[in-house]
């Protein structure tokens with residue numbers, strides 16, 4: 025008997041899931057499928073933390089599906105091979121899936137699957153999964169289309185699904201031959217956990233979001249921490265947008281009754297902007313799937329001529345640069361799989377301007393560390409923070425200033441860089457300035473217990489910025505940047521800078 029396949033990709037949920045919703049009301053048995061594709065495992069941006077997280081989210085999804093009468097086949101196979109095998113056994117009439125925005129390999133794989141479907145007379149229906157609009161050539165209409173999509177009704181999870189009855193594949197880390205890489209404070213997988221995280225953010229953690237997001241310590245609790253759930257699709261962006269809008273409406277009503285709503289409205293307004301950024305950045309990869317290998321403005325990239333320096337790369341990627349705040353951020357990221365936006369930007373900026381390292385290699389290292397790795401956001405941000413788009417302000421962060429601003433007493437540093445445990449506050453950001461006798465006294469001799477700075481932070485950064493502006497100059501390069509803007513630039517007007525509490529956020533908005 026013919027069947028329908030619901031192919032789960034980065035959408036491991038049953039709620040607000042068009043392919044599953046539609047399949048549940050078709051008159052054919054439904055086989056739910058999730059693939060761990062060998063081709064994907066071979067990509068340089070893939071890390072065991074991603075695969076284990078996806079598998080754990082998939083196991084949670086399977087429990088939900090079982091409650092409806094369906095199941096989930098978790099196969100360790102490339103897509104064509106899996107489809108061939110299922111087709112030979114059951115005859116696939118239709119495949120339903122969400123659209124996927126990934127790098128070239130997934131784009132090419134989808135083209136092959138599409139051809140296979142034509143050859144085998146299988147219908148493949150793809151549904152939008154977020155605010156990314158397929159087939160767009162420029163940005164003029166993007167915001168309207170995205171906002172319209174975010175306003176559509178949420179779909180309820182199907183109550184009954186006529187699942188295909190057969191033995192189900194069940195890939196595990198062990199069966200695919202992948203060793204685990206453990207991270208600490210790992211989130212709880214699955215769609216119920218995603219809803220809990222959203223609820224706790226909107227009921228308590230989020231009030232100081234706007235003022236805490238740039239501190240690596242405060243952001244741990246006060247940022248939403250939804251990103252890993254978005255990257256596996258355990259929750260839809262639309263659900264988060266709508267739930268946040270409802271909360272904002274209630275807050276506005278309360279405020280109009282004279283109630284004190286604290287910092288909630290400002291924080292949630294910042295949060296909504298970031299939810300829009302999520303899709304804005306993914307749209308770039310949708311329109312240019314080579315963003316992980318080719319700079320948005322290749323002329324700038326070529327003009328920069330950054331070269332790999334193994335020693336610098338090792339120090340940067342391991343968190344042994346000799347800049348305590350930077351090292352704390354990198355070590356914290358490696359240990360936990362997460363760090364806040366500002367520090368991600370600083371890490372990329374330090375690699376690109378201070379150390380003049382090529383963005384592809386540094387971007388790959390970060391991709392492998394982020395549990396929430398989302399190619400569309402990631403490679404767009406890597407382009408921005410390495411100065412290779414030609415349409416964004418050159419933003420070269422001082423790692424020492426960032427440390428003083430966001431970790432004034434060095435608590436975060438001491439937490440992650442044990443060598444600095446007894447260094448006095450006065451020297452915590454620049455330990456190389458410590459007199460020798462204090463270095464001996466606190467067991468932190470620079471060059472022995474903790475490295476000397478890999479380069480002079482300020483002068484290397486200035487030189488990096490100078491070289492970047494030099495690479496941006498020239499008629500041909502500027503023309504190429506104009507084209508980048510036409511294709512990818514945000515059409516949103518820059519935020520007006522305000523005084524006081526809001527000022528910090530309008531500065532962030534420039535990063536858009």
Ligand SMILES: Cc1cc2nc3c(=O)[nH]c(=O)nc-3n(C[C@H](O)[C@H](O)[C@H](O)COP(=O)(O)OP(=O)(O)OC[C@H]3O[C@@H](n4cnc5c(N)ncnc54)[C@H](O)[C@@H]3O)c2cc1C
Pocket residue numbers: 237247248249250251252254255295298299301302303305363364365366368369370372390394396397398399401402403405406409
């Ligand atoms: C070099 C670099 C690489 C990055 N790589 C990724 C990545 O692989 N995956 C990823 O999800 N984010 C990435 N970001 C963006 C951002 O740092 C993370 O989305 C955020 O830190 C995730 O934590 P959160 O869910 O608590 O975010 P919150 O601050 O609570 O924001 C809510 C959601 O908004 C979206 N968002 C927030 N900031 C941004 C932003 N600047 N750009 C686009 N969307 C945003 C995310 O979906 C996030 O989950 C990167 C940023 C930089 C500078």
